[in-house]
Amino acid sequence: MAKDVLDLLRSMLIDVGSNLLPEIDDLLAGRISVGEVPEARRFLALQSFGVWHQLIAIAMEYEGAQYRRREERAGRAMIGTFADVLERARENGVDREAIGAALSRLKVQPTMTAHPTETKRVTVLEIHRRIYRRLTELLTRDWTPHEVATLKAALRAEVEVLWLTGELRLEKPSVAQEVDWGIHFFDEVLFEALPSVVDSLDHALSQACDLKAPETCLHFASWIGGDRDGNPFVTADVTRQALARYRETAIGSYRAILGRLAADLSIGVSVVSFSPEFRSALDGLLAQCGSERVGIEKRNAGEHFRQYAAALACRLEATAEADRGAAPVATPFARPAEFLRLVQTLREALRETGAPAAAERKVLPLERRLRLFGFHTVALDIRQNATVVNRSLAEILSAVDGRAIAGPEDPAWPERLASALRDEAPDLSGLELSDETRDLVALFELLAEARRRDPAAIGAFILSMTTSAEDLIAVYVLSQWCSGGASGIVAPLPIVPLFETIEDLRASHEILDTIFSNRAVRRLLREAGDRQEVMLGYSDSNKDGGFFTSNWELAKAQVALKRVGHRHRVEVSFFHGRGGSVSRGGAPAGRAIAAQPIGTVDGRLRVTEQGEIVSAKFANRGTALTMLERLVGAVLDHTLQPPDTARPDEIGEYKEAFEALSGLSQVKYLDLVRMPGFIDYFNEASPVEELGLLKIGSRPARRFGSAPQNLGDLRAIPWVFAWSQNRHMLTGWYGIGTALSSFTGVRGEPGRALLQKMYDTSPLFRLVIDEAEKLLFQADLSIARLYADLVGDPVAAANVFRAIEAEAKLTEEMILFLTEERSLALRFPEFRARAEGMRAQMEGLHRLQVDLLRKVRAGRGTNEARPEDIDALLMTIHVISGGLGWTG
Numbered sequence: 061m062a063k064d065v066l067d068l069l070r071s072m073l074i075d076v077g078s079n080l081l082p083e084i085d086d087l088l089a090g091r092i093s094v095g096e097v098p099e100a101r102r103f104l105a106l107q108s109f110g111v112w113h114q115l116i117a118i119a120m121e122y123e124g125a126q127y128r129r130r131e132e133r134a135g136r137a138m139i140g141t142f143a144d145v146l147e148r149a150r151e152n153g154v155d156r157e158a159i160g161a162a163l164s165r166l167k168v169q170p171t172m173t174a175h176p177t178e179t180k181r182v183t184v185l186e187i188h189r190r191i192y193r194r195l196t197e198l199l200t201r202d203w204t205p206h207e208v209a210t211l212k213a214a215l216r217a218e219v220e221v222l223w224l225t226g227e228l229r230l231e232k233p234s235v236a237q238e239v240d241w242g243i244h245f246f247d248e249v250l251f252e253a254l255p256s257v258v259d260s261l262d263h264a265l266s267q268a269c270d271l272k273a274p275e276t277c278l279h280f281a282s283w284i285g286g287d288r289d290g291n292p293f294v295t296a297d298v299t300r301q302a303l304a305r306y307r308e309t310a311i312g313s314y315r316a317i318l319g320r321l322a323a324d325l326s327i328g329v330s331v332v333s334f335s336p337e338f339r340s341a342l343d344g345l346l347a348q349c350g351s352e353r354v355g356i357e358k359r360n361a362g363e364h365f366r367q368y369a370a371a372l373a374c375r376l377e378a379t380a381e382a383d384r385g386a387a388p389v390a391t392p393f394a395r396p397a398e399f400l401r402l403v404q405t406l407r408e409a410l411r412e413t414g415a416p417a418a419a420e421r422k423v424l425p426l427e428r429r430l431r432l433f434g435f436h437t438v439a440l441d442i443r444q445n446a447t448v449v450n451r452s453l454a455e456i457l458s459a460v461d462g463r464a465i466a467g468p469e470d471p472a473w474p475e476r477l478a479s480a481l482r483d484e485a486p487d488l489s490g491l492e493l494s495d496e497t498r499d500l501v502a503l504f505e506l507l508a509e510a511r512r513r514d515p516a517a518i519g520a521f522i523l524s525m526t527t528s529a530e531d532l533i534a535v536y537v538l539s540q541w542c543s544g545g546a547s548g549i550v551a552p553l554p555i556v557p558l559f560e561t562i563e564d565l566r567a568s569h570e571i572l573d574t575i576f577s578n579r580a581v582r583r584l585l586r587e588a589g590d591r592q593e594v595m596l597g598y599s600d601s602n603k604d605g606g607f608f609t610s611n612w613e614l615a616k617a618q619v620a621l622k623r624v625g626h627r628h629r630v631e632v633s634f635f636h637g638r639g640g641s642v643s644r645g646g647a648p649a650g651r652a653i654a655a656q657p658i659g660t661v662d663g664r665l666r667v668t669e670q671g672e673i674v675s676a677k678f679a680n681r682g683t684a685l686t687m688l689e690r691l692v693g694a695v696l697d698h699t700l701q702p703p704d705t706a707r708p709d710e711i712g713e714y715k716e717a718f719e720a721l722s723g724l725s726q727v728k729y730l731d732l733v734r735m736p737g738f739i740d741y742f743n744e745a746s747p748v749e750e751l752g753l754l755k756i757g758s759r760p761a762r763r764f765g766s767a768p769q770n771l772g773d774l775r776a777i778p779w780v781f782a783w784s785q786n787r788h789m790l791t792g793w794y795g796i797g798t799a800l801s802s803f804t805g806v807r808g809e810p811g812r813a814l815l816q817k818m819y820d821t822s823p824l825f826r827l828v829i830d831e832a833e834k835l836l837f838q839a840d841l842s843i844a845r846l847y848a849d850l851v852g853d854p855v856a857a858a859n860v861f862r863a864i865e866a867e868a869k870l871t872e873e874m875i876l877f878l879t880e881e882r883s884l885a886l887r888f889p890e891f892r893a894r895a896e897g898m899r900a901q902m903e904g905l906h907r908l909q910v911d912l913l914r915k916v917r918a919g920r921g922t923n924e925a926r927p928e929d930i931d932a933l934l935m936t937i938h939v940i941s942g943g944l945g946w947t948g
C-alpha cells in the first residue's frame with residue numbers, strides 16, 4: 061500500500077481528533093496503549109482505533125483500484141478478468157463452439173444475507189463512500205495548488221465527520237432497516253455495476269471469439285426480509301413489506317433514468333423524420349397516459365423521443381401509484397416485460413433515425429438494467445428451519461385428520477406426507493392453528509401471490525437443517541396446499557435443501573435420490589425445468605467437524621449429488637453458503653471456485669455475500685466491478701474445463717490421502733471440543749455472551765433460545781466470531797497439524813512426498829493449507845492465554861489451552877514443511893505486513909478487553925456492571941473485528 065495515502069489519512073485523523081483526544085498521535089503510533097489513556101477518554105481512544113482501521117481499509121481499496129488501472133493501461137490482463145479467462149481458454153484449445161455452450165449455461169447469483177457480522181451503520185458506509193470519492197478525486201488528477209488545498213479541506217471534513225459519528229448502534233436494527241441497508245448498495249453501486257459487468261464480458265468476447273454475452277448471466281438474490289430461520293421478527297407481513305420495498309426501489313431507479321432521457325433526447329422533427337412504426341408506437345403509449353397526455357405533448361412539441369421517454373415515466377409512476385393502492389391516471393405496467401419491450405422500441409427508433417451512439421450509450425444501459433433487475437431488484441429467498449416446518453405441518457395434519465400426529469418421529473409420517481402430496485388441498489382457513497403455524501401458512505400464500513404477480517421476485521425456499529427426504533416433502537406439501545392454484549400458472553416454488561452438518565453432507569446424495577424417486581416431486585421438478593439447487597453449509601460443517609474435514613466433505617458431497625442428478629436426469633447446481641471468515645468458507649472467490657470438483661459448477665453458481673463482506677465488495681463501483689468480474693470469470697473458467705479433465709483431487713492416491721487426513725483431523729478436533737470443561741472454556745475465555753449485546757443484527761444469537769452450554773444450537777457466526785476475538789482462531793486450523801504429522805509418521809518418506817505433490821498440484825489441498833496458514837498467523841497465543849486466565853476452573857482451562865498450544869505449534873511446523881518457508885505468511889506479504897503493523901495496537905486492545913470482561917462479569921453478578929464499562933467492552937469487540945478485517 062502506498063505510504064503517502066496512509067500518511068495523508070493518518071495526519072488528517074490526528075488533526076481532527078487531537079482536540080478531544082490529545083493522545084491520538086501516540087496511540088496510532090503505538091507509543092502508548094489504549095489502557096494508558098485516562099478512563100475519561102478511554103472510549104474516544106477506542107473510537108480512534110476504529111476510525112483508523114476504517115481509513116486503512118479505504119486506503120487499501122483505493123490502492124487496489126489504482127493498481128488495476130495501471131495494469132489495464134499497460135495492456136496486461138489481470139488474473140481472473142474476462143480477458144485472462146478467455147486467453148487461457150484459447151491457449152488450452154477451447155474452441156468458439158465450446159465457449160458459446162458454456163455461455164449458454166452461465167448463471168451467477170450472489171446472494172446478500174443479513175447475517176449479524178456487519179457492525180457498520182448505513183450512515184457510516186455513506187461517509188466511507190464520500191471519503192473514497194474525495195480521495196480518488198484528490199489523487200488521480202493534476203490540480204493547481206489552490207485546488208489541492210480545497211480538495212484536501214473537503215477530504216478532511218469527511219474524516220472529521222467520521223471521527224465524530226458514533227459507530228455503535230444504540231438499538232438493534234429492525235428487519236426493515238436491514239432491508240434498507242441492502243438496498244443502499246443497489247442505489248449507490250449495483251444498479252450501475254451489474255450492467256457494466258455484462259458489458260465488460262461482451263467486450264472481452266467480441267475481442268476473443270466474436271460472441272455475445274448472455275444478458276441475464278448475472279443476477280442478485282437476497283435473504284434480507286425472507287430469512288426466518290431463528291428470527292421471530294421475520295413474519296409474513298414483514299416479508300410482504302420487504303417485497304414491496306425491493307419493487308419500489310427498482311421502479312424508482314428506472315424513473316430517474318427516464319427523467320434523464322426526457323431531458324437529453326432533444327432530437328426533433330425539424331432535423332430528422334420518424335418512422336410510421338415509431339409514430340404509431342408513440343401514439344399508443346401516449347394513449348395510455350390518460351389526462352397526462354396533453355401535458356407531455358405540449359411540453360415536448362415536435363420532440364418525439366422526449367415525449368416517448370416522458371410517457372414511459374408517466375406509466376411507471378402509475379405503476380408505483382397502483383402499488384401504493386392509489387388510483388393512477390395512466391395505465392400501470394402489468395409486467396416488466398411490457399416495459400422492456402417499449403424501451404427496446406425506443407432504442408431501435410434512435411438507431412433508425414441516425415443516432416446509434418445515443419441508442420447504445422443512453423438507452424441500452426436502461427434495457428440491460430431492466431433485464432437484470434426487473435421490477436424486483438433481487439430474487440427474495442425464504443429460509444426456515446426444518447424443525448419449524450415439520451412442527452407446523454404436523455399441527456395442520458392433526459387438525460385435518462382429527463387425530464394427533466407427532467411429526468417426523470411418528471412411524472406413519474412418511475406415508476401421511478406422501479398421501480398429502482397426492483391429495484387435493486384442504487381448506488385451512490377454518491382450522492384452529494397456533495400463531496407460528498398460521499404465519500407459516502400466510503407466508504406460503506404470500507409466496508404464491510407474489511410469484512403470480514412477478515415470478516422473478518421470489519427466489520427459492522431454503523430449508524435449513526435438512527436431514528431427510530421427508531423434510532423436503534413437508535415443504536412441498538405446504539407449498540402446494542397454500543398455492544391457491546399457482547401451479548400451472550408459474551413453475552412450482554423451488555425447494556432447496558441446505559445440508560449443514562458433516563452427517564447431513566454425507567447423507568445428502570441419498571436424500572436427493574429418494575426425492576428424485578418420488579413421482580409427485582419428480583412431476584413438480586419437471587415443471588420447473590428438471591433443475592434442483594442444493595445449498596451447502598460451510599459454517600456448521602466446520603463447527604461440526606473442523607476446517608479440513610468440512611472442506612473435504614463438501615467436495616465429496618458435490619460429486620455424489622451431481623452423480624445422483626445425472627442418474628435421474630436432473631440438473632443439480634450448488635448454492636455455497638460461505639461467510640466472511642476463512643473458517644466459514646470465505647476464501648478468495650477465484651481460488652475457492654477453482655478448487656471445486658470438475659463438473660460441479662457447469663455454469664451455474666450461487667454464493668452468499670454476508671455482512672461486512674457486502675460492504676468490502678460493493679460499497680464502491682470500481683471494487684464492485686472487479687469483484688463481480690472475478691466471480692463470473694471464475695465460474696466461466698471452471699465451466700470451460702472439459703468434464704473429462706483429469707483432476708488431481710480425483711486421482712486415487714489423492715482421494716485416499718484426503719480421506720485419511722480428514723479422518724485424522726476430525727478425530728483431533730472432536731477430542732478438543734469433547735474435552736471436560738471445553739464448553740465452559742469457550743463461554744468464559746471469549747466474549748461470546750457479550751456479543752449478544754452488540755446491536756448488529758435483528759436475529760438472536762441462538763436458535764430456539766437454547767442454553768449456552770449446548771453448542772448444537774449456537775449459530776456458527778458467534779462461534780467463529782468469539783474464537784477470533786480471543787485470538788485462538790482455531791476454527792480455521794485446528795486438527796490440521798496432527799493430520800499431516802500422523803499421515804507422514806505412518807507413511808514415512810512416500811507420505812511426505814505425496815503431501816508435497818498434493819500441495820503443488822491439488823487446488824483444494826493448496827487452498828485449505830494456504831487459508832489455514834493465514835489464520836494461524838493471525839492467531840496469537842500470548843494474547844489467547846490472557847483470555848484463558850478468565851476461566852473459572854484453572855485446571856480445565858490449562859488442559860484445554862495446552863492442547864490448543866501444542867496443536868498450533870505442530871500445525872505451524874507441518875505447514876512450513878509443505879511451503880518450504882522459514883516463517884508463516886511470507887508468501888502473503890501484504891497480509892503479513894498489515895497484521896505486523898497493527899500488532900502493538902491489537903495487543904493493547906485485547907488486554908483492555910480482557911480487563912473489561914472481568915469487570916463487567918463481576919458487576920453482572922451483583923447487578924453493578926457500570927454502563928461505561930459495558931460500552932467500552934462492546935467498542936473493543938467492534939474495534940478488534942475491524943483490525944482483523946472480519947467478524948464471523
